[in-house]
Amino acid sequence: MLVEGNFSTVADALAALAAGDAIVYPTETFYALGVDALSSQALERLFAIKGREPGKPVALIAADTAMAFALAREVPAAARVLAEAFWPGPLTLVLPARDGIPAALIGDDGGVGVRVSSHPLARALATGLRGPLTATSANLAGEPPAVEPAAARRALGDKVKVLVEDGRLAGGAPSTVVAVDRSGMRVLRQGAVSERQLAAALKGGGSR
Numbered sequence: 001m002l003v004e005g006n007f008s009t010v011a012d013a014l015a016a017l018a019a020g021d022a023i024v025y026p027t028e029t030f031y032a033l034g035v036d037a038l039s040s041q042a043l044e045r046l047f048a049i050k051g052r053e054p055g056k057p058v059a060l061i062a063a064d065t066a067m068a069f070a071l072a073r074e075v076p077a078a079a080r081v082l083a084e085a086f087w088p089g090p091l092t093l094v095l096p097a098r099d100g101i102p103a104a105l106i107g108d109d110g111g112v113g114v115r116v117s118s119h120p121l122a123r124a125l126a127t128g129l130r131g132p133l134t135a136t137s138a139n140l141a142g143e144p145p146a147v148e149p150a151a152a153r154r155a156l157g158d159k160v161k162v163l164v165e166d167g168r169l170a171g172g173a174p175s176t177v178v179a180v181d182r183s184g185m186r187v188l189r190q191g192a193v194s195e196r197q198l199a200a201a202l203k204g205g206g207s208r
Contacts (some may be wrong), residue, residue, distance in 0.1 A: 009164050010121065014128040016162040017042075022049055024138045024152045025125055026166040027061065028090055028118045029174055029192065030145040031138040031152045033160070034061075038131050043104045046134055049159045051141045057105055059092050059113035059177070061135040063126035068114045071132065073098045078202060079180040085201035088118035090175035090192035092135075111179055121164055137174075147171040 013023045013034075020042045022035045033050060035042035037060045047054065062068035065083050069075045072095035079093050094111035105112050114132060117123055126133055137145035138152040138160075146152040149165045176191035178198065185202070187195055 009162075010124055010128065013125055013162045013164050017125070017129050017133065020045065021162070022046055022160050023125075023162040023164065024146075024149075024156065024160050025121060025133075025164040026119055026169055027122050027135060028088075029170060029172060030147055031149065031169065032061070032122070032135045033138040033156070034125065034133040034135070036129060036131065037105060037134050038102065040102045040104070043102055043134070046136070047104070049156065050136060050139075052136070053141065054104075057107045057113065058134045058136050059115070059175075060105065060132040061117045061122050061126055062114050062132045063123050064116055067126065067132060068093070068116055069095070071098060071101060071112050071114055072096055076180050076182060078185055081202055082178065082180065082185075082198065083116075086193055086197075087116040088123065089115070090118070090173075091115055092175045092177045092189075094177060094179040094188065096181055109179065109181075111181070113177060115175055119166070121166060125164070145171075145174070 016023050017036050024031050025034050035046045092113045092115040094113045097106045097112040101112055139146055139155045147169045173192040176193040177189035179186045179188055
């Protein structure tokens with residue numbers, strides 16, 4: 001589904017995000033539960049809806065590389081290489097968080113996780129919001145991620161009023177999560193992008 005064909009739904013979702021509410025929206029893998037990532041109150045609402053335990057950081061989706069890197073205190077050269085190779089796509093980079101990022105987004109190592117999704121609706125929402133939105137899966141904590149709108153509705157009920165639909169999504173492996181800082185690169189979660197692909201990109205041997 002093209003963004004142009006879903007304009008009213010995107011507009012409704014942006015209005016909900018601006019009001020501090022949560023939405024469900026499609027990514028390249030699963031449906032995600034989204035709020036304005038830079039609003040502490042909205043993040044509290046997200047944790048309450050999902051039943052997610054405190055202290056477990058939430059990854060984000062940005063509209064583009066510039067928005068993603070603006071969340072970081074510094075962007076190591078390796079992160080720039082990986083972003084160039086795999087964004088838009090299912091690679092989450094955990095970067096040293098800049099000052100002012102809500103604590104709920106920051107891991108024990110001081111990093112914030114972000115990616116640029118290859119799904120046009122996810123990017124359109126971040127573009128319209130003019131900031132990143134959360135990308136945690138649209139399900140209750142401990143339950144399987146949703147690949148269909150109906151599954152997200154069953155899991156979350158009327159806790160989320162706006163759902164941006166795009167049919168059945170690809171599912172499969174989630175985004176690969178990689179921490180990148182001055183000490184190097186560490187794979188925190190295996191996913192759609194393999195370690196071989198990461199290594200090849202860093203060595204200049206190709207990416208996808």
